[in-house]
Amino acid sequence: MTTRIEPDGSRPAIRFDRVGQVFSGSDGGSVTALEDVSFTLRRHEFVAVIGPSGCGKSTLLRIIAGLVKPTGGQAEIYGLPVTGPREEVGIVFQQPTLLPWLNVRDNVTFPMKHKHGRVTPAEKQRAGELLAMVGLEDFATRRPNELSGGMQQRVGIARALLHDPDILLMDEPFSALDALTRDEMSFELLRIWTERPKTVLFITHSIPEALLLADRILVMSARPGRVREIIDVGLARPRSMETLSEPRFHEIANHIRAQVFRPAALA
Amino acid sequence: MKSPTISAPRSSGRRRWPDMGRALLKVLDRGAPLFASLLLLLIWELACRLFQVPAYLLPTPSAIVQGALAVALESWLGHIWATLRVSLQGYALAVAIGIPLAVALANSRLLSRTLYPQLVIIQSTPIVAVAPIIVVVLGAGDAPRVAITFLITFFPIVVSTVTGLLATPPAMLELSRSLGASRLREVKNIQLPFAVPYIFSALRISVTLAIIGAVVAEFVAAEDGLGFFIAFSTSFFKVPQAFAALGVLVTLSLALFQLVSLTQRLLFPWSLPDAEK
Numbered sequence: 001m002t003t004r005i006e007p008d009g010s011r012p013a014i015r016f017d018r019v020g021q022v023f024s025g026s027d028g029g030s031v032t033a034l035e036d037v038s039f040t041l042r043r044h045e046f047v048a049v050i051g052p053s054g055c056g057k058s059t060l061l062r063i064i065a066g067l068v069k070p071t072g073g074q075a076e077i078y079g080l081p082v083t084g085p086r087e088e089v090g091i092v093f094q095q096p097t098l099l100p101w102l103n104v105r106d107n108v109t110f111p112m113k114h115k116h117g118r119v120t121p122a123e124k125q126r127a128g129e130l131l132a133m134v135g136l137e138d139f140a141t142r143r144p145n146e147l148s149g150g151m152q153q154r155v156g157i158a159r160a161l162l163h164d165p166d167i168l169l170m171d172e173p174f175s176a177l178d179a180l181t182r183d184e185m186s187f188e189l190l191r192i193w194t195e196r197p198k199t200v201l202f203i204t205h206s207i208p209e210a211l212l213l214a215d216r217i218l219v220m221s222a223r224p225g226r227v228r229e230i231i232d233v234g235l236a237r238p239r240s241m242e243t244l245s246e247p248r249f250h251e252i253a254n255h256i257r258a259q260v261f262r263p264a265a266l267a
Numbered sequence: 268m269k270s271p272t273i274s275a276p277r278s279s280g281r282r283r284w285p286d287m288g289r290a291l292l293k294v295l296d297r298g299a300p301l302f303a304s305l306l307l308l309l310i311w312e313l314a315c316r317l318f319q320v321p322a323y324l325l326p327t328p329s330a331i332v333q334g335a336l337a338v339a340l341e342s343w344l345g346h347i348w349a350t351l352r353v354s355l356q357g358y359a360l361a362v363a364i365g366i367p368l369a370v371a372l373a374n375s376r377l378l379s380r381t382l383y384p385q386l387v388i389i390q391s392t393p394i395v396a397v398a399p400i401i402v403v404v405l406g407a408g409d410a411p412r413v414a415i416t417f418l419i420t421f422f423p424i425v426v427s428t429v430t431g432l433l434a435t436p437p438a439m440l441e442l443s444r445s446l447g448a449s450r451l452r453e454v455k456n457i458q459l460p461f462a463v464p465y466i467f468s469a470l471r472i473s474v475t476l477a478i479i480g481a482v483v484a485e486f487v488a489a490e491d492g493l494g495f496f497i498a499f500s501t502s503f504f505k506v507p508q509a510f511a512a513l514g515v516l517v518t519l520s521l522a523l524f525q526l527v528s529l530t531q532r533l534l535f536p537w538s539l540p541d542a543e544k
Binding site: 065066067085091093095097099100101110111114115117143 | 436438439441442443444445446447448452456457460461463535537538
């Protein structure tokens, strides 16, 4: 594990530099998941990545998380190339991925236990604070299977925030939730992000979700995954239910929809 | 039941009978397995008496009890202890070797390709046929008996543990890798806990196999143990006594099975299926 580097405002938090990813299949063929993807995230910027299924958006996240090595180009965090998982990154997965044999608090502190073999009292206390922040302080000693899907994903978010990462990677974190819980979680995430600003890379396939949350939206095309357009959302913050009815919201939503469904040949 | 038109009781006297009936049904339902067993014993007893089956072919349950009481308690305890000692030693050895071996097999392609076929060959060999050879090789004493028990018990433990380890959801492994933890911690903190339900289902099966292993070994070469006692009794046509020993073996097996279940319930309550919680 690389040592944690001091966040530097002058450097982009995340930079993809002509990143490409080719997966070779077991039948000898190969699939180009990403091709020539370049873009940067400023520190504490919220960027959503949207695109059809199979556009390689999850691969993009795995590359910056250090879980997958790109076959072309490179990914950087604060100017340093990513070679493996990094301290300053927290990840929220598509599924809550909680460990059923641990209670909620131990799930939140699991990263420390797993990395360092022990959990300090300070980290335990911080886990309590994070659980309070996501509204689950009364559930600290419950098992994950006693919680609803939304509550489980809140625990997943608290876990990702435990070591106070500067960068938060979220891989369709609300896609397994029902529509109502989804909206609620979006506002919850906005509140958390306002309280503790972070650089967020948020993968989603929901246009309203991307619009509600992000400063900029990266629209991707499918097979191979390429950057089709980067959109400045420009909706005023703080955002609320009213944001959803603003004319600009619908204007951009329609624009993205047209982009996503535009055939690749015309791009 | 709140609707007055349907269930308004006409008199209090009529209401009590259905209640008692329901209570009786509940008792019958709870005790159904016990009652069925008792009924079967009764049919057995009556059938043997009615058709005058000789005791050396099929003794009546009452004759079996008499046969059991005819043997001294110290003698029973000695045989039970011998069988239990061998079973538990073989079982402990199978757990101690089987689980680490399963971890190695699940994490190394080379090991699983080279060792797994050997394990399947061992499992495919009828242990009863190998038992006399093992006795010749390992000589007298507990050693050959423990070895035979070990051979019978350890395969299910290895297979089930490997299955559990490999069933770990990829998302959990990705979580582990994203934290940059060592391979050892990944096994200890994620794979093994995930495999606990699989391991315990194997431990339950294997503990009953351990009794079988010990008895097989005692048939071949032993001077004590319940398997030896059955072989000895039948050779003297003391069939009721042999049946009594069989009953003790079944009880022993059931008790160990329940003990393993209880251990899981106490130590790993989260690993039980929802229906058993």
